[in-house]
Amino acid sequence: MKKLTITGKSVEEVLAIFEEEMKINKNEYEYLVIDKGSSGFFGFLARDAVVEITIKKEFYERKLEEFLKNIVSYFDSDIKVSVFSKNPRLFIARIDGEGIGKIIGKHGKGLGALQHIATIFLNRLSDIKITVIIDAGDYREKRKELIKKIVENAVEKITSGVERVELDPMFSFERRLVHEFLKKFPHVHSYSEGVEPYRYVVIERRRNHDNIQTRKSRTYNNR
Incomplete structure (x- = not known):
């Protein structure tokens, strides 16, 4: 997780100031003393203490929960x-709770917005990119099943002769599910278009697959 190098008059002072400024608990970070520092001789040749501090995941878990x-x-x-x-x-x-429906919102838009701002919040505390996923009750599992049915219906349309199907705008995690579900259908391919929050998935018939199938058919018929 995030690492900081801090200097001060002593190791104790460095840690005390760090805890106060970050509002962090002792079990939420680790530290390594690079230099204990020295008061010198009658104030001469004094040297600051240098401490490398690593903020642990427990800090981020607590901050996100709060x-x-x-x-x-x-x-x-x-x-x-x-x-x-x-x-x-x-x-x-x-x-979880009785009031989560208000948070989820229509088509999960409220939940998506909450997830977005939570991700921004946590990334401002970190020096690496962090992804936050929020689930409310069993919403994501139910949504996963619904997306699976949407994908199957779209593939059925393409199999019946439709060249291209555009799905409704979805959140990024939902679009990833669509692409994942489509992997088992070799005769179609998918990609995303548009700009958030209106980005959507396009499913198309795979042209080279039709050519391969035609060549296989011709080879078989010529035998």
Whole structure:
């Protein structure tokens, strides 16, 4: 995670100032003393202490949880928030409660907006790119099943003769699901067009696949 090199009159002073300024707990960072520093001789040849501090994922988990709790409290004070990280670049937040429908919003737009600002918030605290994924109840799992059906219907249209199908605008994680589901259909290919938040997936018949199938058919018929 994020590393900082800080100097001060002593190691103790460096750590005390760092904890105060960052509002960070002792278990949320590690440090390595590069130079203990020296008061010198009667003030001469004094040398500052140098400490390298690494901020751990626990700090980011807590900050994200506090950030989300503050926002969702405006919708329903009983909504529960839990955060964990799968790796230093991916943080998962889950919100549960009776009022999550207000947060999800129509077609998940509210949830998408919350995820977007949460990602911006956490990236401002880090020096590496972090992705935040927020799930509300079982919304994402239900949405995944719906997207799978949307993909299957689109592929069916193309198989029936339609050359191109444009899906409705989707969030980035939903578009990734579409591309993933389409991998098992070799006769189509997909790509995204448009600008956020109106970016959408285009599914088209794969031309070279038709040519391959034609050549295979001709080869078979000539045998």
